[in-house]
Amino acid sequence: xxxxxxxxxxxxxxxxxxxxxxxxxxxxxxxxxxxxxxxxxxxxxxxxxxxxxxxxxxxxxxxxxxxxxxxxxxxxxxxxxxxxxxxxxxxxxxxxxxxxxxxxxxxxxxxxxxxxxxxxxxxxxxxxxxxxxxxxxxxxxxxxxxxxxxxxxxxxxxxxxxxxxxxxxxxxxxxxxxxxxxxxxxxxxxxxxxxxxxxxxxxxxxxxxxxxxxxxxxxxxxxxxxxxxxxxxxxxxxxxxxxxxxxx
Numbered sequence: 342x343x344x345x346x347x348x349x350x351x352x353x354x355x356x357x358x359x360x361x362x363x364x365x366x367x368x369x370x371x372x373x374x375x376x377x378x379x380x381x382x383x384x385x386x387x388x389x390x391x392x393x394x395x396x397x398x399x400x401x402x403x404x405x406x407x408x409x410x411x412x413x414x415x416x417x418x419x420x421x422x423x424x425x426x427x428x429x430x431x432x433x434x435x436x437x438x439x440x441x442x443x444x445x446x447x448x449x450x451x452x453x454x455x456x457x458x459x460x461x462x463x464x465x466x467x468x469x470x471x472x473x474x475x476x477x478x479x480x481x482x483x484x485x486x487x488x489x490x491x492x493x494x495x496x497x498x499x500x501x502x503x504x505x506x507x508x509x510x511x512x513x514x515x516x517x518x519x520x521x522x523x524x525x526x527x528x529x530x531x532x533x534x535x536x537x538x539x540x541x542x543x544x545x546x547x548x549x550x551x552x553x554x555x556x557x558x559x560x561x562x563x564x565x566x567x568x569x570x571x572x573x574x575x576x577x578x579x580x581x582x583x584x585x586x587x588x589x
Contacts, residue, residue: 342374343516346402351377357401358459358476364403365463365472371403376508396482397494398507402475402515403463410462412525413471418535418566420458420475421446423518425538427511428456428479431495431502442538444568444584452586453493455480475515479507490585532562545587546570548579555579556587 342348354360354377361375380399406413425448429437432450441449448456459476480494481502495502522531544559548570557572568579 342512343372346372346374346512346516348374348376351375353377353379353381355382356380356476357399358461358474361401361403361474361476362461362463365474369403370405371472372405373403374400374508374512375403376400376504378504394480394483394485396496396504398477398479398481398504398511400477400508400511402477402512403472404475404519405470405472406524407470408524410471413462413473414460415522415525415528415531415566416473416475417445417460418562419518419522419531420460420477420515421448422531422534422538423511423515424448424456424458424477424479426518427477427507427514428495430510430514431479431507432498432500440538441540442535443586444539444562444579445566447490450493450495450498453484453491454488455484455493455495477511479511481507489583528566529564532564532566535566536561546584547587548577548582548584550579550582 357375357377357380377399379395421442424446425440425442428448429440439451443449446458447454456479461474463472463474480492481504482494482496484492484494521527542559542561546559547554547556555570555572555577557570560569560571560576563569563578568584570577570579
């Protein structure tokens with residue numbers, strides 16, 4: 342673990358993010374990593390189930406930040422970079438050309454989802470600063486099938502990585518990028534780093550927002566980190582929603 346970080350190792354839990362929330366409610370300030378071999382109720386974005394197959398990595402970092410919530414929300418992009426860089430290190434850097442970031446923080450390997458994260462604000466709002474949980478899932482040994490966004494695992498590429506090995510890389514990479522982010526002081530640099538990992542502009546996308554689908558092309562990020570989607574009716578700035586690559 343990085344200096345000052347502690348690790349809670351569990352055999353099973355409903356979800357590592359849920360355990361982090363419970364501990365935050367009891368006054369745990371972090372930084373605390375929570376890692377479990379199994380999850381019975383893993384969660385993804387928008388309350389969806391995160392399929393938690395044994396052999397994959399499920400880990401959450403509970404941290405307290407000295408910045409307001411709007412600044413802490415920048416962590417969605419930071420966490421995407423962290424997960425991308427973690428997978429890049431696990432597959433060796435020469436294989437990183439097959440990796441792509443999909444807004445805001447899914448990591449694709451040859452167009453299939455290999456990792457994702459869930460950022461949650463937790464803790465007591467009456468206390469100074471902001472307490473957040475960064476939950477990360479990486480498909481190491483197995484992957485779910487029949488999803489809207491096809492998934493894959495590192496094992497399917499012949500790469501054997503244990504959850505312990507992946508956590509070690511994830512924790513070190515998270516620490517590195519949190520220091521670079523400096524609680525929002527260097528967000529333009531973070532935004533540029535995210536863009537460098539997201540592929541070229543102009544790719545066809547569609548976004549599901551509140552039951553509606555918006556089609557357009559990828560036009561980068563605005564200065565606050567929202568997705569810019571160019572459509573026939575003009576440009577949309579997407580702050581929440583599910584993004585899918587459309588057929589070219």
